Amino acid sequence: MTSETRKLLIVEDDPGLQKQLKWSYEDFEVFCASNRKEALDILRSEEPDIVTLDLGLPPDPDGVTEGFAALEEILKLKPDTKVIVASGHSSNEAAMSAISAGAWDFYQKPVDIDELHLIVNRAFHVRSLEKRKEFLEQQGNGKDFVLGNILTGAPEMIKIANTIERVANTSVSVMLLGGSGTGKELLARGLHNISDRRDKPFIAINCGAIPETLLESELFGHEKGAFTGAVKTVVGRIETANGGTLFLDEVGDIPLALQVKLLRFLQERVIERIGGRKSIPIDVRVVCATHRNLNQMIAAQEFRDDLYFRLAEITVQIPSLKDRTGDAVLLAKHFLNKFAAEMNPSVKGFRPEALTVIDQWTWPGNVRELENKIKRAVIMADDRLISSDLLEIDEDDEQEFLNLKAAREQADRKAIYRAISRTDGNISNAAKLLGISRPTLYDLLKQYNIET
Ligand SMILES: Nc1ncnc2c1ncn2[C@@H]1O[C@H](COP(=O)(O)OP(=O)(O)OP(=O)(O)O)[C@@H](O)[C@H]1O
Ligand SMILES: [Mg+2]
Structure with a gap:
C-alpha cells in the first residue's frame, strides 16, 4: 500500500441515512457510529482524520447536547480531527456554536450528498496539507544544523561545534579524534567553511589510502626528472592548499621517515618539491584526523611525539553516535x-x-x-x-x-x-x-x- 488511506467516520443515529451516506463515499475507508461511545471507540482504534457528526444523537435525538458532548470529546482526544457537523433544518445557530467549539465546517439537513462530498473532500485536502507540514517540521527545520552542514541536536556535539567555532579563525592546528563515521571530515570542512580561509582551497588527503612510496610526492610535489617516471613537474597537496586548509586524514598512517619531513614543514612553513632546489613558503591551516590511538603509537615509537604536538595544538574528541x-x-x-x-x-x-x-x-x-x-x-x-x-x-x-x-x-x-x-x-x-x-x-x- 503506497497511497494514504483516507479514513472517514460517520456519526449518524438514523440507520437508513447512515447506510445511504456510507455507500456514497467511494474512495474513502468509511466507518459508522450511531452514538457517542461508538464514535470514540472508532476514533481511538482507527484515527480517522475526518468525522461527520449529526448533533442529534441519543439520548437527546431532538436536541444537540449529546452531539456537542461528542464534538468536545473527539477534539480532546484527537485535536487535529476535522469534524463536520450537521445542522438541522431550522437552526443555523447550533452549527455556528459548533464551529466556535472547534468544528471544522457544517452541512445542512436534509443532506445534499454532492455538497457534503465537497466539504468532506476539502477537509481531507486541508488535513493532508497539514500533515505534510507537520512532517516537514519534524524533519528539522534548519535550527538543528551547526557549522552549516552538521546535523545535531545533542548537547555533546554542540559543545564541540562551539570549540571549533572558537578556533576557526586562529591558525592553531586541530586534531579530530573519533571512531569511524563520526563525521571527522565533515567537521574539518565545517571548520574551513566558517574560517576566514573559506574562499581558499580545502584540500583533503587520506594518508592511509596512498601507498607509502607515493605519499611524499603527493604531499610535497616533485620537479620534472626528480625520479624515474617524473615526466613533468607536479605540485603537491600542501602547495595546492596554500592560503587555505590542509586536511590530513588518517595522519597516524604516515610512515616515520615522512613524519620527519612533515614536522620540518610545520616548523618552518616552507616546502621543497622532491628534486627541487627552491624553498616555497606556504601558509596553510592544518587539520588532521585519525581513528588510531596515537598515544599508543608514540609509546611504541611509531609516531613522533614532536609531530604530534605540532598537529594537536587543539584536540577534539568527537563522541560516538x-x-x-x-x-x-x-x-x-x-x-x-x-x-x-x-x-x-x-x-x-x-x-x-x-x-x-x-x-x-x-x-x-x-x-x-x-x-x-x-x-x-x-x-x-x-x-x-x-x-x-x-x-x-x-x-x-x-x-x-x-x-x-x-x-x-x-x-x-x-x-x-x-x-x-x-x-x-x-x-x-x-x-x-x-x-x-x-x-x-x-x-x-x-x-x-x-x-x-
Ligand atoms: N552530524 C552529521 N550530520 C550530517 N551528516 C553527517 C554528520 N556526521 C556525519 N555525517 C555524514 O556521515 C558520513 C561520514 O562522515 P565523515 O566522512 O565525515 O566521517 P569520518 O569520521 O571522516 O569517517 P571515517 O573515519 O570513516 O573516515 C558522511 O556522509 C557525512 O556527510
Ligand atoms: Mg574520514
Missing part, C-alpha cells in the same frame, strides 16, 4: 528525507517501532552506518513508512550488554514511544494509555531524553 542524545533519530529522519527525495519519493517516514530500534541501536559504524542503513531501507521500501526489519539491525547482538536496569529502560522507552506515536504526541492521552500520570510521563520523557 550512541553518545549523542537524540541524534540517531534526528539524523535518521534527515537521511530518510534526503534519500526519499532522490530515490523513492513515496517513502514518508518511519514506523514507531523502527524509530525505537534506531534510538536504541549502538551504531558501531556511527553516522556513516546510519546513513547507509537508511539509504538501503529507502531503496527497498514498498510502503510509506519504513519498518524496522528494513534496517537490518540484529537487536539480539545488543542483549549481552544489557543489565536489568538497561533492560527496564529499554522496555520503558519502547512503551513510551508507542504511546506517544499512537496519540500523535498528545501527552495527556499517552499518559492515560500508559496508565501513569501526566507529570510522571513528563519526568520519564526528560529522563530518557525523548522528544515528542
Whole structure:
C-alpha cells in the first residue's frame, strides 16, 4: 500500500441515512457510529482524520447536547480531527456554536450528498496539507544544523561545534579524534567553511589510502626528472592548499621517515618539491584526523611525539553516535528525507517501532552506518513508512550488554514511544494509555531524553 488511506467516520443515529451516506463515499475507508461511545471507540482504534457528526444523537435525538458532548470529546482526544457537523433544518445557530467549539465546517439537513462530498473532500485536502507540514517540521527545520552542514541536536556535539567555532579563525592546528563515521571530515570542512580561509582551497588527503612510496610526492610535489617516471613537474597537496586548509586524514598512517619531513614543514612553513632546489613558503591551516590511538603509537615509537604536538595544538574528541542524545533519530529522519527525495519519493517516514530500534541501536559504524542503513531501507521500501526489519539491525547482538536496569529502560522507552506515536504526541492521552500520570510521563520523557 503506497497511497494514504483516507479514513472517514460517520456519526449518524438514523440507520437508513447512515447506510445511504456510507455507500456514497467511494474512495474513502468509511466507518459508522450511531452514538457517542461508538464514535470514540472508532476514533481511538482507527484515527480517522475526518468525522461527520449529526448533533442529534441519543439520548437527546431532538436536541444537540449529546452531539456537542461528542464534538468536545473527539477534539480532546484527537485535536487535529476535522469534524463536520450537521445542522438541522431550522437552526443555523447550533452549527455556528459548533464551529466556535472547534468544528471544522457544517452541512445542512436534509443532506445534499454532492455538497457534503465537497466539504468532506476539502477537509481531507486541508488535513493532508497539514500533515505534510507537520512532517516537514519534524524533519528539522534548519535550527538543528551547526557549522552549516552538521546535523545535531545533542548537547555533546554542540559543545564541540562551539570549540571549533572558537578556533576557526586562529591558525592553531586541530586534531579530530573519533571512531569511524563520526563525521571527522565533515567537521574539518565545517571548520574551513566558517574560517576566514573559506574562499581558499580545502584540500583533503587520506594518508592511509596512498601507498607509502607515493605519499611524499603527493604531499610535497616533485620537479620534472626528480625520479624515474617524473615526466613533468607536479605540485603537491600542501602547495595546492596554500592560503587555505590542509586536511590530513588518517595522519597516524604516515610512515616515520615522512613524519620527519612533515614536522620540518610545520616548523618552518616552507616546502621543497622532491628534486627541487627552491624553498616555497606556504601558509596553510592544518587539520588532521585519525581513528588510531596515537598515544599508543608514540609509546611504541611509531609516531613522533614532536609531530604530534605540532598537529594537536587543539584536540577534539568527537563522541560516538550512541553518545549523542537524540541524534540517531534526528539524523535518521534527515537521511530518510534526503534519500526519499532522490530515490523513492513515496517513502514518508518511519514506523514507531523502527524509530525505537534506531534510538536504541549502538551504531558501531556511527553516522556513516546510519546513513547507509537508511539509504538501503529507502531503496527497498514498498510502503510509506519504513519498518524496522528494513534496517537490518540484529537487536539480539545488543542483549549481552544489557543489565536489568538497561533492560527496564529499554522496555520503558519502547512503551513510551508507542504511546506517544499512537496519540500523535498528545501527552495527556499517552499518559492515560500508559496508565501513569501526566507529570510522571513528563519526568520519564526528560529522563530518557525523548522528544515528542
Ligand atoms: N552530524 C552529521 N550530520 C550530517 N551528516 C553527517 C554528520 N556526521 C556525519 N555525517 C555524514 O556521515 C558520513 C561520514 O562522515 P565523515 O566522512 O565525515 O566521517 P569520518 O569520521 O571522516 O569517517 P571515517 O573515519 O570513516 O573516515 C558522511 O556522509 C557525512 O556527510
Ligand atoms: Mg574520514
